[in-house]
Amino acid sequence: MPEQKIRVLVAKPGLDGHDRGAKVVARALRDAGMEVIYTGLRQTPEMIAEAALQEDVDVVGLSILSGAHMALVPRILELLKANGQEHVRVFIGGIIPDEDAPRLKELGVSGVYGPGAPTEQIIADIRAALPGVAA
Amino acid sequence: MELAQPILNGDRLALARLLSRVENDTLEGRSALDALFPHTGRAHLIGVTGAPGTGKSSLVNQIALHFRKQGKRVAIVAVDPSSPFTGGAVLGDRVRMRDLAGDPGVFIRSMASRGSLGGLAAATAAVTQVFDAAGFDVILIETVGAGQSEVEIARLAHTTLVVEAPGLGDDIQAIKAGILEIADILVINKADRPGVESTERALKTMLELAHPVRKVFRHHGQVMELNGEDTPDTGLWIPPVQRTVATEGMGLPELLQAIERHVAHLRSSGDWARRERARLQAEFDLILREMLVARFLANLPPKNMESMLESMQNREISPREAVYRLINENKN
Numbered sequence: 001m002p003e004q005k006i007r008v009l010v011a012k013p014g015l016d017g018h019d020r021g022a023k024v025v026a027r028a029l030r031d032a033g034m035e036v037i038y039t040g041l042r043q044t045p046e047m048i049a050e051a052a053l054q055e056d057v058d059v060v061g062l063s064i065l066s067g068a069h070m071a072l073v074p075r076i077l078e079l080l081k082a083n084g085q086e087h088v089r090v091f092i093g094g095i096i097p098d099e100d101a102p103r104l105k106e107l108g109v110s111g112v113y114g115p116g117a118p119t120e121q122i123i124a125d126i127r128a129a130l131p132g133v134a135a
Numbered sequence: 136m137e138l139a140q141p142i143l144n145g146d147r148l149a150l151a152r153l154l155s156r157v158e159n160d161t162l163e164g165r166s167a168l169d170a171l172f173p174h175t176g177r178a179h180l181i182g183v184t185g186a187p188g189t190g191k192s193s194l195v196n197q198i199a200l201h202f203r204k205q206g207k208r209v210a211i212v213a214v215d216p217s218s219p220f221t222g223g224a225v226l227g228d229r230v231r232m233r234d235l236a237g238d239p240g241v242f243i244r245s246m247a248s249r250g251s252l253g254g255l256a257a258a259t260a261a262v263t264q265v266f267d268a269a270g271f272d273v274i275l276i277e278t279v280g281a282g283q284s285e286v287e288i289a290r291l292a293h294t295t296l297v298v299e300a301p302g303l304g305d306d307i308q309a310i311k312a313g314i315l316e317i318a319d320i321l322v323i324n325k326a327d328r329p330g331v332e333s334t335e336r337a338l339k340t341m342l343e344l345a346h347p348v349r350k351v352f353r354h355h356g357q358v359m360e361l362n363g364e365d366t367p368d369t370g371l372w373i374p375p376v377q378r379t380v381a382t383e384g385m386g387l388p389e390l391l392q393a394i395e396r397h398v399a400h401l402r403s404s405g406d407w408a409r410r411e412r413a414r415l416q417a418e419f420d421l422i423l424r425e426m427l428v429a430r431f432l433a434n435l436p437p438k439n440m441e442s443m444l445e446s447m448q449n450r451e452i453s454p455r456e457a458v459y460r461l462i463n464e465n466k467n
Contacts, residue, residue, distance in 0.1 A: 004159050005222070005223075005247070005249075007155075026225050027225065029223065030218060030221065030223035030224060030225045031218070031221050031223060032221065032223060033218075033221045033222045033223040034223050035217075035223065035224045035226060035245075035247045036223070036224065036225045036226065037226045037227075037229060037245050038225055038226065038227045038229070038230060039229050039230060039233075040227075040229070040230035040233065043233075043236075044236075046236075046237060047233070047236040047237065050236060050237065051229060051236070051243075053147060053148060053151055054147075054151055054242055054243055054244055055151070055244065055245060056151040056152055056154060056155045083148060084148045085148070
């Protein structure tokens with residue numbers, strides 16, 4: 001029986017070691033019926049793009065608390081594109097200064113969320129970004 | 136064929152996308168599987184199963200590293216459970232496999248079980264066929280954290296590793312039917328922990344009960360003793376017990392040797408071909424059943440079904456009699 005699920009890669013690029021937020025989001029997306037591939041801490045942009053390719057995900061969710069987002073995110077977007085995965089939607093959560101959010105969106109990021117963002121909002125935004133995929 | 140050709144050419148993006156289509160059981164996925172089938176049958180399928188937390192993912196990571204050292208291309212299919220309530224899943228096996236990142240000779244795919252209960256997902260076998268056709272030499276299949284009856288992996292894999300850890304149960308667990316019976320190789324992981332001796336003793340006792348030939352047998356009226364290591368002549372495979380500490384790589388060279396011995400045994404005894412046949416037969420049966428049921432239901436007028444349900448509910452006719460009648464009616 002054909003069945004399609006939204007597949008999401010949740011990754012923590014960079015060097016900060018706090019993944020509670022990423023786990024909370026992973027769990028919330030699971031409860032929304034999505035299949036979440038969790039990669040763990042300290043992933044390089046190359047590792048993230050490679051995992052996104054192998055897992056054929058629809059969405060990459062990045063948790064960044066280190067302040068390195070303006071270095072890491074463009075690199076990840078570039079690698080996704082180079083791999084032929086420009087259709088993958090990228091969402092970012094963490095500590096992102098207000099002035100950086102519009103710049104990230106210009107680069108192609110679909111959503112930016114700070115501390116306290118309701119998971120319902122993230123779920124709704126992911127679903128809206130992927131018309132035609134179930135769950 | 137347009138989906139299949141890039142797989143044979145080694146296109147990783149095409150491979151990833153086809154795996155999704157096969158997992159979702161789409162029509163394109165099915166026809167690509169048919170086109171790829173002549174290119175399958177070459178890979179060595181190794182199943183890794185065991186209770187949650189015994190270290191299956193870490194072990195798979197280490198086994199893959201060792202096969203890479205031999206220059207073999209390795210695919211990993213890691214299955215984790217889907218929520219029975221929401222259908223969602225968190226697939227976390229990659230966390231333990233970061234040593235493999237960036238190696239183009241490795242391809243890791245996570246799968247949610249999507250309601251299947253045998254320890255694998257319904258499409259796991261099909262996914263391994265795609266990897267096989269894509270030219271991977273070794274396919275490691277990690278089951279969901281298994282309890283006592285998730286034994287489907289033994290039907291799919293050539294070699295099944297059952298992973299145990301010290302302190303998980305007493306000897307009575309070792310003589311129960313189920314998961315230990317399917318082991319081609321028993322692995323005691325986390326072997327640096329206390330209790331490893333008693334776990335090993337329990338497993339070996341279990342093996343001696345299952346394979347009495349190991350200990351003592353009669354030969355021309357004389358009682359002879361045999362050690363498990365050198366019994367190739369009997370044609371019996373006696374599962375070895377291997378100790379490992381996967382996080383440190385301890386015991387891995389010995390485990391790899393045991394896997395190689397098992398492959399040699401499968402080849403020389405003819406079991407490789409027998410398992411292959413049994414697997415194809417099972418797959419054929421499954422597809423036949425699915426198609427016959429679908430065809431039958433498609434030809435069944437809904438009102439007939441309704442009236443049968445009515446009769447069953449009124450206890451006028453049993454479900455078996457209902458099926459019997461519907462089949463015979465439909466024939467006429």
